[in-house]
Amino acid sequence: MTSVLxxxxxxxxxxxxxxxxxxxxxxxxALIAFIGYKFSATGQFEPRKWEQFQYASVQRELLTGLxxxxxxxxxxxxxxxxxGAVFASARLSDKWILRVPATFVVELFRAxxxxxxxxxxxxVPLQYGWSIDKLWALVIGLMLYNxxxxxxxxxxxxxxxxYGQSEGAYAxxxxxxxxxxxxxxxxxxxxxxxxxxxxxVVLLKDTALGFIITYPELLxxxxxxxxxxxxxxxxxxxxxxxxxxxxxxxxxxxxLAWWLQKRLSRLPRTAGKVLPAxxxxxxxxxxx
Amino acid sequence: MAEFLRVxxxxxxxxxxxxxxTVKLFLIAGVGxxxxxxxxxxxxxxxxxxxxxxxxxxxNVVRNTPLTLVFAFLVFAVPKLxxxxxxxxxxxIALTLYTAAFVxxxxxxxxNTVATGQAEAARALGMTFGQVLTLIVLPQALRAMVPxxxxxxxxMLKNTTIAAGFSVLEAGAIPAYMSERGEPQFAVLxxxxxxxxxxxxxLVALQRFLERKWAVAx
Numbered sequence: 188m189t190s191v192l193x194x195x196x197x198x199x200x201x202x203x204x205x206x207x208x209x210x211x212x213x214x215x216x217a218l219i220a221f222i223g224y225k226f227s228a229t230g231q232f233e234p235r236k237w238e239q240f241q242y243a244s245v246q247r248e249l250l251t252g253l254x255x256x257x258x259x260x261x262x263x264x265x266x267x268x269x270x271g272a273v274f275a276s277a278r279l280s281d282k283w284i285l286r287v288p289a290t291f292v293v294e295l296f297r298a299x300x301x302x303x304x305x306x307x308x309x310x311v312p313l314q315y316g317w318s319i320d321k322l323w324a325l326v327i328g329l330m331l332y333n334x335x336x337x338x339x340x341x342x343x344x345x346x347x348x349x350y351g352q353s354e355g356a357y358a359x360x361x362x363x364x365x366x367x368x369x370x371x372x373x374x375x376x377x378x379x380x381x382x383x384x385x386x387x388v389v390l391l392k393d394t395a396l397g398f399i400i401t402y403p404e405l406l407x408x409x410x411x412x413x414x415x416x417x418x419x420x421x422x423x424x425x426x427x428x429x430x431x432x433x434x435x436x437x438x439x440x441x442x443l444a445w446w447l448q449k450r451l452s453r454l455p456r457t458a459g460k461v462l463p464a465x466x467x468x469x470x471x472x473x474x475x
Numbered sequence: 476m477a478e479f480l481r482v483x484x485x486x487x488x489x490x491x492x493x494x495x496x497t498v499k500l501f502l503i504a505g506v507g508x509x510x511x512x513x514x515x516x517x518x519x520x521x522x523x524x525x526x527x528x529x530x531x532x533x534x535n536v537v538r539n540t541p542l543t544l545v546f547a548f549l550v551f552a553v554p555k556l557x558x559x560x561x562x563x564x565x566x567x568i569a570l571t572l573y574t575a576a577f578v579x580x581x582x583x584x585x586x587n588t589v590a591t592g593q594a595e596a597a598r599a600l601g602m603t604f605g606q607v608l609t610l611i612v613l614p615q616a617l618r619a620m621v622p623x624x625x626x627x628x629x630x631m632l633k634n635t636t637i638a639a640g641f642s643v644l645e646a647g648a649i650p651a652y653m654s655e656r657g658e659p660q661f662a663v664l665x666x667x668x669x670x671x672x673x674x675x676x677x678l679v680a681l682q683r684f685l686e687r688k689w690a691v692a693x
Contacts, residue, residue, distance in 0.1 A: 208524060208526075211529070225556050231555070298671065299633075303671065409547070420555060430540055
């Protein structure tokens with residue numbers, strides 16, 4: 188295999204690569220061994236620290252936390268998609284009275300840290316003595332931020348459909364609404380899908396911010412389980428299990444996004460360029 | 476309006492310290508993640524399969540982990556391994572480890588944007604590896620890398636607020652302190668928003684400028 192950086196290796200390069208491979212493997216094994224040593228030296232493999240994960244009540248606790256995470260993510264995802272659709276169509280509008288405020292809102296919410304948006308939903312009602320569920324403080328923040336990012340993805344998807352498509356549709360006498368609904372959206376949807384799925388992965392990951400406003404989601408439950416003295420404060424096992432849950436769910440969704448991207452890029456019916464699924468930082472769409 | 480201004484002037488000490496620590500966190504973690512990310516990126520484009528696999532595993536694990544979890548692991552779990560790190564360095568390490576995965580991806584995709592033919596032609600002319608890298612590949616790859624790299628760092632600047640949940644006094648921690656002082660939170664949060672806009676918007680403008688200026692026609 189040649190790459191930009193390397194040619195096919197000759198005998199000398201093969202020897203050098205083999206040597207580097209051996210050294211690298213030794214280094215990685217040493218790193219893992221060191222971590223394993225640290226774990227065993229501090230008693231992380233003691234059965235006492237892992238015992239409670241066999242209890243049905245603790246498993247139920249983890250599931251309740253996972254459910255709280257998925258509930259927040261689910262509600263926020265639906266609202267963010269709606270928010271994104273509304274603001275994307277406003278930004279694509281011909282009327283400046285719709286376009287300018289929508290642009291302002293979308294740019295503003297993407298520039299504010301998500302945690303600050305969540306704090307708006309959390310602290311401001313407290314100030315006026317309204318009672319608001321922590322779930323909704325989290326959901327509102329997630330909706331505003333991810334909705335704005337999704338609005339940019341939608342807009343980029345529609346703009347990625349070749350101009351001739353809408354030109355042709357207008358030429359055969361379709362109205363603006365029909366062009367958008369019958370011509371642009373079906374084609375844009377295919378090119379947006381991978382980017383939408385990976386933004387939803389970002390949204391799911393960001394529900395962990397609920398931890399900071401003490402919304403009882405998965406990470407919060409993990410801390411409670413880890414803080415139990417009779418089991419020797421098993422923070423390490425608890426967080427490893429929580430991490431495994433997050434990584435498997437988000438990983439599966441990321442693989443779906445990647446698979447969609449590969450598949451849709453191959454389909455001849457995808458007129459526009461498929462937007463990449465990777466989330467580069469959290470601001471993938473800032474570049475679109 | 477007078478009330479709104481008063482919130483800032485009465486608590487100038489807190490706002491100053493908060494935003495100072497945010498910028499400090501951003502700069503330290505920025506340098507750290509740039510170094511670690513470039514190292515991981517170099518691993519991912521290297522001809523050594525073990526290093527490529529290590530880089531890929533790191534990126535895929537970290538990208539699918541919430542940053543808050545990385546923070547929580549460093550602050551609550553790592554001391555249980557007899558490694559004691561203070562809160563501020565913990566926050567720097569968490570941001571560095573997390574952001575490095577994204578920097579690595581930018582480096583890798585930047586190198587991959589350079590057409591193979593470019594390097595093949597350079598090698599055909601008899602250039603050495605060092606020459607191909609510094610004269611042919613990097614000048615083209617860097618242009619493609621800068622705008623997404625800035626996205627990564629803008630996202631990281633906003634992510635520094637998460638340290639507020641882990642005992643670091645930075646901009647995100649200001650509302651919690653203001654609760655104790657009994658200040659109106661809406662005004663406080665608006666000032667924090669304005670602070671972040673002042674920090675973020677120039678970076679966004681610079682990014683868009685560079686993107687236009689350095690767009691490579693391929």
